[in-house]
Amino acid sequence: MGSSPAIFFLLSLLLLGVASAALGDGGKTSIVFSTVGRSRYEFDIFTLHSPSPSLRSDYSGDEVLLTDGQSINYNGFFPGEDSALLSYLPASELAEGSLQALIYVSERNGTSNIYLNLHESVDINGGGNRRSSLEVKNRRSVALLRAEAEARFSQRDRPCVSGEHLIYVSTHEDSGVPRKSWAAIYSTHVASGETKRLTPRGVVDLSPSVSPSGKWTAVASSPDGSYTGESGELRTSIVVFRTVDGSERTIVDDHGGWPCWGDDSTLYFHRKSDDGWWSIFRVTLNGDFSVASVDRVTPPGFHAFTPATGKGFLVMATRRPTSDYRHIELLDLASGEFVEITRRVSPLAHHFNPFVSPDSSRIGYHRCRGGRGNGAALALESMQSPLEDISLFRIDGHFPSFSPDGRRIAFVELPGLFVMNADGSGKRQISTGNFFPTAWHPKKDVIYSSQGPDFSSPNTKVDVVAISLVQGGDGTLSPAIKKLTNGEGNNAFPSPSPDGKWVVYRSGRSGHNNLYIMDAEEGESKSLRQLTSGLWNDTMCTWSPDGEWIAFSSNRENPGTANFTLFMIHPNGTGLRKVAQSGHGGRVNHASFSPDSRRIVFGTDYAGVSAEVISTPNSVLPYGEIFVANIDGTGLRRLTHNAYEDGTPAWSPTFLNPVDVKEALDAGSRCKFDDQEFLDARVLLSIGSATCLK
Numbered sequence: 001m002g003s004s005p006a007i008f009f010l011l012s013l014l015l016l017g018v019a020s021a022a023l024g025d026g027g028k029t030s031i032v033f034s035t036v037g038r039s040r041y042e043f044d045i046f047t048l049h050s051p052s053p054s055l056r057s058d059y060s061g062d063e064v065l066l067t068d069g070q071s072i073n074y075n076g077f078f079p080g081e082d083s084a085l086l087s088y089l090p091a092s093e094l095a096e097g098s099l100q101a102l103i104y105v106s107e108r109n110g111t112s113n114i115y116l117n118l119h120e121s122v123d124i125n126g127g128g129n130r131r132s133s134l135e136v137k138n139r140r141s142v143a144l145l146r147a148e149a150e151a152r153f154s155q156r157d158r159p160c161v162s163g164e165h166l167i168y169v170s171t172h173e174d175s176g177v178p179r180k181s182w183a184a185i186y187s188t189h190v191a192s193g194e195t196k197r198l199t200p201r202g203v204v205d206l207s208p209s210v211s212p213s214g215k216w217t218a219v220a221s222s223p224d225g226s227y228t229g230e231s232g233e234l235r236t237s238i239v240v241f242r243t244v245d246g247s248e249r250t251i252v253d254d255h256g257g258w259p260c261w262g263d264d265s266t267l268y269f270h271r272k273s274d275d276g277w278w279s280i281f282r283v284t285l286n287g288d289f290s291v292a293s294v295d296r297v298t299p300p301g302f303h304a305f306t307p308a309t310g311k312g313f314l315v316m317a318t319r320r321p322t323s324d325y326r327h328i329e330l331l332d333l334a335s336g337e338f339v340e341i342t343r344r345v346s347p348l349a350h351h352f353n354p355f356v357s358p359d360s361s362r363i364g365y366h367r368c369r370g371g372r373g374n375g376a377a378l379a380l381e382s383m384q385s386p387l388e389d390i391s392l393f394r395i396d397g398h399f400p401s402f403s404p405d406g407r408r409i410a411f412v413e414l415p416g417l418f419v420m421n422a423d424g425s426g427k428r429q430i431s432t433g434n435f436f437p438t439a440w441h442p443k444k445d446v447i448y449s450s451q452g453p454d455f456s457s458p459n460t461k462v463d464v465v466a467i468s469l470v471q472g473g474d475g476t477l478s479p480a481i482k483k484l485t486n487g488e489g490n491n492a493f494p495s496p497s498p499d500g501k502w503v504v505y506r507s508g509r510s511g512h513n514n515l516y517i518m519d520a521e522e523g524e525s526k527s528l529r530q531l532t533s534g535l536w537n538d539t540m541c542t543w544s545p546d547g548e549w550i551a552f553s554s555n556r557e558n559p560g561t562a563n564f565t566l567f568m569i570h571p572n573g574t575g576l577r578k579v580a581q582s583g584h585g586g587r588v589n590h591a592s593f594s595p596d597s598r599r600i601v602f603g604t605d606y607a608g609v610s611a612e613v614i615s616t617p618n619s620v621l622p623y624g625e626i627f628v629a630n631i632d633g634t635g636l637r638r639l640t641h642n643a644y645e646d647g648t649p650a651w652s653p654t655f656l657n658p659v660d661v662k663e664a665l666d667a668g669s670r671c672k673f674d675d676q677e678f679l680d681a682r683v684l685l686s687i688g689s690a691t692c693l694k
Contacts, residue, residue, distance in 0.1 A: 028655040029594065031601055032380070032395040032409070033626050036645040037673045039377060039396040041617060043072040044369040045104050047362045048341060050310060051330065056339045063345045065369065066119060068141070071108035074366040075158040079103055080358040084164040085116060085190055105155055110384040110658070113143045114159045114168055146193050156643045157183065157206055157611045158353060162214040162243045165189055169206060171610050171641045178583030180204065180225045181608035185217065187243070198246030206236065206612055210243055211261045217243045218259035218267055220612060227608035229585060231622055232678040233272045234612060240289055250289045256281065257612050262309050268297065270305040278303040278614070280316055298331070303679050305614050306353045310360035315341065317351060319679045326675055328354045328365050350675055353615055368671035377670055379424050379663035385639065387628070391658040392639060399437030399648045406654030410438040410447045417449065419469065419477065422654070424661035430467065430479045437493060437648065443500045445469040450492035458508020462490045484523030495542045496520055497571070504531065504550050506539040513537040515552060517571065531573055535559055540590050546597040547571070549631065551579065553589050566591055566602055568631065579633045582606040595653040601628045603647030611643040618674045621645050
């Protein structure tokens with residue numbers, strides 16, 4: 001942190017299985033990393049009935065939970081009762097009762113996949129009887145994409161259906177260009193698994209939508225696909241192509257995202273208008289897909305985005321100046337009347353990415369379930385690792401580090417320093433101060449960290465501290481905190497040498513962040529040596545277990561910018577070399593060495609973004625994946641595929657069995673996350689007229 005340009009977050013705990021540390025398990029090791037906000041999302045798919053025109057003035061829906069509370073479930077789609085996909089389910093199940101289908105993305109079982117749920121029909125219009133969500137029994141839940149395909153790691157965007165084919169976004173194929181998104185549209189025949197890529201090589205496609213006839217697919221597309229740090233609106237156009245093979249690609253609007261079809265000649269989409277408000281637009285097409293007209297559908301004065309169509313109406317997510325939450329609203333296309341849908345039912349929750357049933361009777365969306373359902377918050381979430389010798393975990397905290405024997409993990413929660421056992425037990429808060437990051441002494445119960453404000457200038461007072469863990473007779477751990485720096489400048493990211501004699505850290509005492517090495521016991525008052533110097537920012541340093549190298553991130557190739565590259569240097573100041581770079585303006589941060597010092601793991605924006613930013617909850621920065629490489633920069637492998645911000649990885653000397661570890665969280669803390677900062681409508685209140693804010 002300090003003046004680091006990006007921070008990645010997450011860690012968690014308690015116990016679901018047995019995430020025990022196995023010392024020296026055939027050379028296998030583990031990596032834990034954090035994901036910003038992920039442990040608080042707990043998304044599930046909900047539905048409400050569509051209000052009839054006569055009831056819109058006093059609409060009061062009965063919200064029904066459709067998914068099962070396991071993991072997080074989002075970006076739903078109603079395929080319809082006559083969908084060809086239902087034929088792949090057992091006839092006995094289809095014959096029993098009135099069934100409804102739901103397709104959605106779920107991150108269960110350590111990866112993301114697209115699932116088909118078959119559940120009993122629910123009368124959500126009937127008699128004012130409010131049904132409990134637990135009365136909706138899922139009859140069948142099927143992963144639609146085969147687990148053996150590498151693509152299983154990478155579905156995040158909204159899926160849709162064309163006949164017997166699933167149309168979806170995957171990020172499993174390397175774009176081959178740093179900071180260029182890997183997102184592309186694929187079509188999979190569900191019965192056979194036969195898959196074809198519909199997006200041309202070198203192009204990035206997001207947010208697919210299949211036309212009512214099934215002949216055409218519309219996407220938010222970027223012919224360049226390079227990510228230049230956008231944290232709000234991406235630079236995409238609305239493109240249409242043939243669903244069967246991706247041919248006849250046509251740009252129908254050069255500024256827009258999240259398309260949806262009204263009919264085969266009408267598309268709706270969102271974009272940020274010149275007046276600053278996100279709004280819904282409509283493009284009417286001629287038979288040759290030339291543009292007949294483009295009209296703005298929603299007025300200024302509030303944000304409207306992620307539209308979906310019904311018979312005679314649109315639904316969309318909105319952010320109005322009168323609410324701190326995004327809600328689903330209906331717009332009657334004939335009268336221009338807006339009808340609040342979710343604000344009357346669950347006013348204190350964010351609602352995302354609405355979709356409409358084929359008969360327009362139901363409106364679906366996802367929101368945080370807040371402890372409802374069968375799921376549990378996870379401290380350590382086991383992820384399916386693409387590398388056989390590594391188990392991979394999300395952890396609910398920040399800046400984790402392992403004790404030398406791998407049996408304990410230190411981490412911070414900003415503020416607060418914690419220690420827990422690697423099996424999720426024994427979580428203890430060591431201090432309530434503002435610490436970042438953590439680095440365990442190689443031989444003692446001492447944790448190195450820095451104490452002070454994060455994301456601060458090089459001149460801000462931040463000190464490196466050594467925190468001795470003193471265990472009392474009652475088993476509690478009491479910290480003995482010793483300052484190792486003298487308060488001059490911003491001192492942070494300490495990492496001890498493997499012999500425990502020295503600590504490398506970054507300091508801004510010169511007005512610029514550079515690396516220094518000091519005595520591990522007494523600090524800079526006993527011994528201090530400057531390792532790097534220059535009018536740039538060297539930071540986020542870590543010492544290799546064999547003592548040969550110190551890795552660090554630096555903008556020395558572009559001083560004064562947020563372009564951070566991963567370098568290594570010998571502790572004596574020789575051998576400086578570049579290890580990993582993420583293109584012009586890119587970032588490679590928070591490195592951690594493998595226990596044998598042959599590989600290095602880090603967070604980076606090398607793969608760009610995986611979904612439209614506005615379709616996701618706030619993740620501070622919409623990029624950041626975990627990559628691993630050899631220390632000479634070869635063998636680059638992507639470990640995570642998220643629309644969230646992954647980072648701050650730590651590499652354990654032990655192998656953690658790949659099972660989830662539960663965490664006890666009260667329901668009130670399980671949905672505490674913000675919406676995207678750029679959607680704070682209150683900032684733009686002065687722009688819109690009062691008549692638009694009704």
